[in-house]
Every structure is written in C-alpha cells, then in structure tokens.
Amino acid sequence: MTAPRGPGARVPEHPEILDPQRVRWQLAEAARAEWLGHALSCEPADRPAAEAAIGALYELVDQPPPTFVWVDSPAAAMKLLPPNRPLSAVSPTWLESRLANALSGLRARLNRRIGFSDNLWRPSVLPEDPSEALDRGLFDSLLASGIRGSVRRSILDSVAGTIKAELRAPTGIGWYGQHEAHWVAHYDAHRRLGVHFGPEPERQLDLWAETVRSCGWWWPRDDVCVLTERPVVVRTEPVPGSAYGEVRTHAADGPAIAYPDGWRAYAWHGTPVPAWVIEDVTADAINTERNVEIRRCAVERLGWDRYIERAGLTFVARAPDPGNRDSELVLYDVPRAPGTIARRLLLAVNGSVERDGTRRRYGLSVPPWFDDPVDAAGWSYGLTGARYRGLLRRT
Numbered sequence: 001m002t003a004p005r006g007p008g009a010r011v012p013e014h015p016e017i018l019d020p021q022r023v024r025w026q027l028a029e030a031a032r033a034e035w036l037g038h039a040l041s042c043e044p045a046d047r048p049a050a051e052a053a054i055g056a057l058y059e060l061v062d063q064p065p066p067t068f069v070w071v072d073s074p075a076a077a078m079k080l081l082p083p084n085r086p087l088s089a090v091s092p093t094w095l096e097s098r099l100a101n102a103l104s105g106l107r108a109r110l111n112r113r114i115g116f117s118d119n120l121w122r123p124s125v126l127p128e129d130p131s132e133a134l135d136r137g138l139f140d141s142l143l144a145s146g147i148r149g150s151v152r153r154s155i156l157d158s159v160a161g162t163i164k165a166e167l168r169a170p171t172g173i174g175w176y177g178q179h180e181a182h183w184v185a186h187y188d189a190h191r192r193l194g195v196h197f198g199p200e201p202e203r204q205l206d207l208w209a210e211t212v213r214s215c216g217w218w219w220p221r222d223d224v225c226v227l228t229e230r231p232v233v234v235r236t237e238p239v240p241g242s243a244y245g246e247v248r249t250h251a252a253d254g255p256a257i258a259y260p261d262g263w264r265a266y267a268w269h270g271t272p273v274p275a276w277v278i279e280d281v282t283a284d285a286i287n288t289e290r291n292v293e294i295r296r297c298a299v300e301r302l303g304w305d306r307y308i309e310r311a312g313l314t315f316v317a318r319a320p321d322p323g324n325r326d327s328e329l330v331l332y333d334v335p336r337a338p339g340t341i342a343r344r345l346l347l348a349v350n351g352s353v354e355r356d357g358t359r360r361r362y363g364l365s366v367p368p369w370f371d372d373p374v375d376a377a378g379w380s381y382g383l384t385g386a387r388y389r390g391l392l393r394r395t
Contacts, residue, residue: 021134025142028189032147032245035185038213039155039178040236040247045070045229046214050177053210054218054225060204061098066225073259074163074217077226095222106204107183113197114190116144128243147189150244152182158248158270159234162257165272166265174219177211178230184209233258237269252301254278268297277301283310287337296362304347304361308332313345319373323391324349329373331366342368346376 047070055065071077111117127133133142160179187205191197197205211218216228235256239246248270249256255264255278266278276285277298286307289295299307307313313332321327327349336342343365350360370376378388 021139022131024139024193025130025134027192028143028147029245031189031192032151032185035181035188035212036151036154036245036247039151039159039181040234041178041230042232042234043230045216045227047227049210049213050215050218050227053207053214054220054227056207057099057102058095058220058225060207061095061102063095063098063222066220066223069224069226070229071226072229072261073231073263074167074228075259075263076261077217077219077228078167080226093222095220099220102204103208106201106208109201110187110197110205113201114187114195115140116186128241130243143186143189146244148182148186150242150246151185154236154239154245154247155179155181158267159236159257162249162265162267162272174217175211177215177217177228178213179217180208181212184212229260231257231259233264239270251278268301271297273297283307283312287311287334299363304363308347311335316344317371317373321348321377322374322389323377329377331370331373331376333368334365344368344370344376346370346373346380348377 047068051065051068054068058065069080071080107118127136127138130142130146133139133146156176156179160176163179184205187197188209191202196202216230218225218227233255235249235251235254236247237250239248249265249267249272250269251267255275256267258264264275266273266275268277271293273294276282277294278301281298281302283302286295286298286302289298302310312335314335316331316333318328318330321329330347332345332347334343334345344367346364346366348362348364350362364376364380366376366379370379372385374388375385378385381388
C-alpha cells in the first residue's frame with residue numbers, strides 16, 4: 001500500500017527496498033501533504049466541527065461555549081465590534097490569555113516529548129535533496145524544517161502573509177485556523193512515526209487540529225467567537241528548486257486569494273502586491289510607487305521591454321558587466337516628472353542564479369551624471385568604475 005499522494009508527497013516506485021529512515025520520511029511527507037491540503041482548502045468551512053472544537057477549547061479554560069458569529073472574510077471580521085472591544089484591539093482579554101497560555105503549555109509538553117524547542121529552533125538550511133539529509137543523519141532536522149518549516153513558509157508566511165499585507169490592520173489575539181497547519185503537521189508527523197504524547201495532550205492536540213481542518217481565521221472573546229469562512233480562491237505555485245513541497249502565493253491574471261464576500265488579495269511570485277500590479281499595471285503607476293519590492297514586481301508583470309517603451313526611457317549607453325560574465329549593463333535616462341529629482345536607470349542582471357536556474361533582471365536608480373554603465377554599477381556598490389572593472393564576479 002502506498003502513502004497518500006499530495007503536495008510534497010513522493011511515493012517511490014519500489015518502497016519495499018527503502019531503508020527504515022526513508023520509510024519514516026515517506027510517512028512524514030504524507031503528513032505534510034495532508035496538512036498542506038487542509039491549509040490550501042477552498043471547501044466551505046465545516047461549521048459544526050469548528051464550533052464543537054472551539055467550544056471544547058473554551059471549556060478547557062473553564063469557560064462556557066461562546067456565541068458563534070460567522071463572517072465571510074478576515075476583512076469582514078475587522079469591522080465587527082464584540083462587546084466593549086473592537087477586534088483590532090491588541091490588549092488581550094482574560095479568555096484570550098487563558099487560551100494562549102493553554103496552547104503554550106500544550107506545545108511545551110509536546111516539545112519535551114520529542115526534544116524540540118520553539119524558542120531555540122530556527123529554520124535550518126537543509127541539503128536540496130532529502131536523501132542527502134537522511135544519509136547525513138539529519139532526520140530530526142528534516143522533520144523540523146522539511147515538515148514544520150516547509151508548511152510554515154508556504155502557509156503562515158506566504159498565504160496568511162498575503163492576507164495580512166492586504167488587511168493593513170492589527171488583527172488582535174486570534175488564531176489562523178487552517179493557516180496554522182505547520183505546527184499541527186509537525187506533531188502529527190511524530191505521531192505517525194510512533195510517538196505517544198499521552199491521552200490528555202493528544203486530546204487537546206486533536207481539538208486544535210480540528211480547527212485547522214474545519215475553518216478559517218477565528219477570534220475568541222469572553223462570550224463570543226468570530227470565525228471566518230475559508231477562501232474560495234487560493235492560487236499558488238511551487239517554490240522553484242524546493243524538494244520539500246513548498247508553495248508560494250502567485251497569480252498573474254487575478255487575485256491570489258479571494259473570499260466569499262469578494263474581498264481579495266494579490267501576490268506576484270510570493271510577494272504581496274496591490275491590485276493594480278496585477279489588474280492594471282502601467283508605467284506611470286510604477287514610476288510613482290515608492291516601495292522597491294512592489295515596483296520590481298510591477299515591472300516584471302509588465303515586462304522590462306514594455307516598461308522601457310511606455311515609460312519613455314531614453315537609451316544612454318550599454319557595456320559588458322565586469323562583475324557578471326556574459327551579461328550587459330544598460331543605462332537609460334528617466335523622464336523627469338514635476339516635483340521629482342533627475343535620475344537615470346541602470347538595468348542589470350542578477351549575479352546569483354535563482355532556484356529555478358534563471359537570472360533576474362533588475363533596475364537600479366542612479367544619479368543623472370553617470371554616462372558610463374560600469375561607473376553607475378560601481379557607484380551602486382560604493383566603488384569607482386575602475387575598481388568595479390576589477391571584479392571577477394558579482395554575487
């Protein structure tokens with residue numbers, strides 16, 4: 001019998017010939033695939049299951065089950081005002097503090113059982129091939145970074161990060177429901193590998209796991225709990241070069257994430273962007289955008305050739321890049337808009353190879369007195385053009 005298929009789960013052609021560590025890793029990958037699937041689910045929330053689990057969590061801290069209020073997006077939740085206190089307030093109530101402490105205590109007990117520390121753990125750098133990590137005896141690191149870290153980067157950092165960037169508001173103490181799958185996947189992988197946490201810790205873990213399986217974000221208050229539906233659209237792409245099933249939000253022709261009430265968020269290859277970058281990108285909008293990362297994404301969305309044409313850039317000079325063999329530096333003059341300073345744009349190619357094997361083109365704003373692209377490139381590194389010409393390779 002083979003393990004369940006899904007994102008990040010690789011089923012060998014002949015699993016019976018694997019050594020025990022590789023069989024264990026296959027089981028862990030199956031756990032990752034399952035919880036990644038819950039985290040990316042666009043199915044309607046299982047409201048009875050979510051309410052039952054959260055009601056049991058309330059009882060765990062000696063509180064009666066609350067009144068449940070369902071909304072169609074995190075943005076809708078931000079508009080609600082529970083008794084005497086807006087959702088966006090940061091100071092926790094007694095109930096919120098008790099729930100947070102209960103979860104912290106549970107995770108501490110689970111961590112002690114598996115020898116893991118939330119405080120000391122940092123995403124470690126693993127070999128690109130999991131087989132190499134296994135050969136080097138890095139199984140615990142595989143579980144920490146290849147399961148917990150991988151799902152965290154995919155979901156909490158990328159999917160939930162895209163939502164938070166669009167909300168532009170504090171969300172108060174609450175939980176991300178399906179988007180907290182990373183730590184549940186980690187403990188569940190250990191359970192599948194034979195670790196027993198004990199009846200009470202496992203009962204509590206199952207309650208938190210049920211919220212991941214059944215609903216979107218939720219905010220507990222003393223006598224009311226606000227829950228969101230799951231999104232109806234979540235668009236992602238595999239992270240180039242990742243052997244650990246990682247994905248990131250991306251959509252080139254619409255929202256990367258959308259909710260039933262029409263609220264939406266956009267992303268370009270994992271970077272949250274305003275709607276105009278995807279829906280209505282123009283050279284003028286790019287030129288007035290102050291955020292460097294958003295501007296980079298917008299230019300990539302439009303394409304460098306079209307941007308240069310539509311922005312009215314004037315060619316100044318080109319030269320081989322001394323620090324990046326087989327690449328060119330191209331210098332353009334940028335039309336000066338009213339109220340802005342004169343500048344030129346240096347178009348270069350990244351010296352480092354991306355994980356998918358490509359090299360990214362990027363533009364640097366440089367002072368208007370540069371006529372030599374090599375001098376402009378050297379200035380960007382704090383060097384003279386002559387010293388930059390002496391570089392073997394830029395990284």
